[in-house]
Amino acid sequence: MATALITGASMGIGAEFAKALAARKLDLILTARSQDKLEALAKELGDRHGIKTHCIPLDLSVPGAAAKLRDSIADAGLTVDWLINNAGFGDYGAFSNSDRAKSLAMVNLNITALMELTYDFLPTMVERKNGTIINLASIAGYQPLPYMALYAATKAFVLNFSEALWAENKETGVRILGLCPGPTSTEFFKAADFPAAIAPKESAAATPETVVAEALDALDAGQANCVTGGLANKALVNSGRFFPRGWLAKSIGEMFKPANAAQ
Ligand SMILES: NC(=O)c1ccc[n+]([C@@H]2O[C@H](COP(=O)([O-])OP(=O)(O)OC[C@H]3O[C@@H](n4cnc5c(N)ncnc54)[C@H](OP(=O)(O)O)[C@@H]3O)[C@@H](O)[C@H]2O)c1
Numbered sequence: 001m002a003t004a005l006i007t008g009a010s011m012g013i014g015a016e017f018a019k020a021l022a023a024r025k026l027d028l029i030l031t032a033r034s035q036d037k038l039e040a041l042a043k044e045l046g047d048r049h050g051i052k053t054h055c056i057p058l059d060l061s062v063p064g065a066a067a068k069l070r071d072s073i074a075d076a077g078l079t080v081d082w083l084i085n086n087a088g089f090g091d092y093g094a095f096s097n098s099d100r101a102k103s104l105a106m107v108n109l110n111i112t113a114l115m116e117l118t119y120d121f122l123p124t125m126v127e128r129k130n131g132t133i134i135n136l137a138s139i140a141g142y143q144p145l146p147y148m149a150l151y152a153a154t155k156a157f158v159l160n161f162s163e164a165l166w167a168e169n170k171e172t173g174v175r176i177l178g179l180c181p182g183p184t185s186t187e188f189f190k191a192a193d194f195p196a197a198i199a200p201k202e203s204a205a206a207t208p209e210t211v212v213a214e215a216l217d218a219l220d221a222g223q224a225n226c227v228t229g230g231l232a233n234k235a236l237v238n239s240g241r242f243f244p245r246g247w248l249a250k251s252i253g254e255m256f257k258p259a260n261a262a263q
Pocket of ligand 1: 007008009010011012013014031032033034035037058059060061062086087088089090109136137138139180181182183184185186187188189191
């Protein structure tokens with residue numbers, strides 16, 4: 001039986017990947033900081049689908065945590081066939097006022113841990129000529145996003161990195177997808193301190209279920225990336241082709257700036 005490692009599996013999109021892959025009878029290695037949530041989900045899915053589950057609670061933003069995760073997986077004699085690099089967070093506000101430690105933790109989690117886990121598991125997937133990696137980028141990775149500047153930049157990294165690895169691995173038997181959800185109803189906006197006035201309306205946000213279903217379809221279709229949601233998201237990610245980048249950054253900045261958020 002194949003095994004999937006899912007980071008950020010305690011809730012939101014990661015928990016939904018766990019449910020979808022358990023339904024496909026994959027064994028699961030679930031990681032995030034919230035041990036209680038991981039264990040509750042692991043029990044529910046193990047009971048429902050008769051799969052094996054393993055929980056490894058970790059703060060992946062701490063330097064060295066990805067190596068600890070790799071070592072725990074090796075010590076348990078597990079092989080990773082699917083890697084879902086999902087854990088991530090954002091932080092709303094002007095970069096000049098942002099918290100340095102939080103920003104470093106964001107880069108460590110959104111970029112470094114994702115890259116390290118790819119180092120840890122991609123080579124053996126290539127050797128086996130079989131494997132799947134899904135990296136959580138975002139529609140935010142397609143253009144500059146003032147007041148979420150660092151977050152959008154981390155997602156631009158994930159998107160470019162994933163698409164390049166997709167091309168490098170086209171003949172290796174390893175499938176790689178850069179997943180770019182639009183606004184999705186999870187705890188993401190709360191965790192990012194996103195002002196309610198400019199947060200996407202619940203009715204305009206996708207569900208984690210539809211994001212994961214679209215991702216798995218895109219993977220089966222052999223796509224390099226997948227922008228989930230309706231036409232508005234697809235139009236948004238293409239706007240950089242039609243407007244000067246400075247104008248785009250300024251216009252998005254007007255929409256996202258704290259003055260508007262306070263109105
Ligand atoms: N929601 C959206 O609109 C949206 C859109 C585009 C892309 N995304 C991306 O989708 C991914 C999943 O986000 P989500 O929307 O599902 O948000 P979420 O509900 O806030 O879930 C985030 C997950 O990451 C885990 N996590 C956060 N910090 C961590 C840390 N330091 N170490 C280990 N795990 C950590 C959280 O678990 P613990 O708190 O238990 O650690 C949780 O399981 C993220 O990469 C996000 O950037 C989200």
